Amino acid sequence: MAPVERAIRARFETRQRINGSAGPIFALLEGVGLSERVGGFLIDLDGTVIEAGALIPGAAEALRVLIQKEIPFRIVTNTTSKPRSAILAKLRALGIELRPEQLITAPIIGRDYLLGEGITRCFPLLRASLLEDLGTIEFVESSPQAVLVGDIGDDLTYAALNRAFRFLLDGAAFITLARNRYFRGMDGLCLDVGSFVAALEYATQREAVLIGKPARAFFLAACQSMGVPSEATVVIGDDLEADVGGGKAAGCMGVLVRTGKFQLAQIEKSEISPDAILDSLAGLPGLLGPRFPARPERSPNQKPGP
Numbered sequence: 415m416a417p418v419e420r421a422i423r424a425r426f427e428t429r430q431r432i433n434g435s436a437g438p439i440f441a442l443l444e445g446v447g448l449s450e451r452v453g454g455f456l457i458d459l460d461g462t463v464i465e466a467g468a469l470i471p472g473a474a475e476a477l478r479v480l481i482q483k484e485i486p487f488r489i490v491t492n493t494t495s496k497p498r499s500a501i502l503a504k505l506r507a508l509g510i511e512l513r514p515e516q517l518i519t520a521p522i523i524g525r526d527y528l529l530g531e532g533i534t535r536c537f538p539l540l541r542a543s544l545l546e547d548l549g550t551i552e553f554v555e556s557s558p559q560a561v562l563v564g565d566i567g568d569d570l571t572y573a574a575l576n577r578a579f580r581f582l583l584d585g586a587a588f589i590t591l592a593r594n595r596y597f598r599g600m601d602g603l604c605l606d607v608g609s610f611v612a613a614l615e616y617a618t619q620r621e622a623v624l625i626g627k628p629a630r631a632f633f634l635a636a637c638q639s640m641g642v643p644s645e646a647t648v649v650i651g652d653d654l655e656a657d658v659g660g661g662k663a664a665g666c667m668g669v670l671v672r673t674g675k676f677q678l679a680q681i682e683k684s685e686i687s688p689d690a691i692l693d694s695l696a697g698l699p700g701l702l703g704p705r706f707p708a709r710p711e712r713s714p715n716q717k718p719g720p
């Protein structure tokens with residue numbers, strides 16, 4: 415076990431002894447052992463940057479630090495309820511201006527996977543608005559090459575699930591953009607896509623190919639897109655399995671935030687050890703190390719860099 419992980423465990427166990435539970439000030443190890451290796455960030459969206467449609471306090475400021483210091487980062491999300499353009503517009507309305515390539519979604523990665531497999535005809539358990547992120551992929555109602563699963567919200571019906579079930583029995587490829595168990599909605603925790611994927615897996619005795627987090631290929635593609643090796647990349651998110659566990663399995667560092675769906679009980683029973691735990695994304699600047707010193711002032715006759 416790495417020293418940082420041991421430190422987290424030790425603090426956790428000490429607080430348990432003292433308080434009977436880990437309490438609200440559990441293991442704040444901002445930057446310990448991480449900062450010297452940090453070259454870039456993959457940052458989860460829901461529960462980490464925004465929650466219930468609003469910015470998490472300090473999140474926008476943390477992202478502005480990255481932008482101002484020109485530190486590579488990507489927002490990485492399994493959101494499949496809306497296309498990338500709609501997510502970018504929502505973030506813009508909240509005061510966060512991102513370039514399209516700075517937002518990596520499961521459908522964007524899924525498009526490349528599907529085309530690489532020669533799949534262009536999919537039966538969707540997915541909203542039609544996602545087509546704009548899927549390039550030349552078509553949604554079809556008969557003879558699909560694949561069943562493609564994502565967030566279909568209240569449009570999910572028994573009839574739709576059953577059609578997917580039958581196509582899978584007939585041999586269609588089984589691909590899901592996400593398999594998150596639950597998310598935090600406006601009125602509490604809500605069943606997420608993974609629950610319905612599990613239903614189809616159970617019935618068909620097949621296993622779906624996962625495109626989004628925590629798939630290793632998703633994190634590696636995100637690292638590659640920002641030009642930072644995985645060992646110098648920090649994944650930050652509120653999901654212990656999908657963000658921290660997935661990131662670490664891809665060779666990244668994994669940092670958990672205590673916002674969104676964070677639940678202390680999940681850490682207690684999990685084998686996944688975050689490299690650090692932050693109260694929120696507002697603590698991100700504390701992870702910056704010697705690779706990112708304060709930018710020197712330019713002299714008046716110095717040309718700006720590239």
Ligand SMILES: [Mg+2]
Nearest residue numbers: 458460461652
């Ligand atoms: Mg999240």
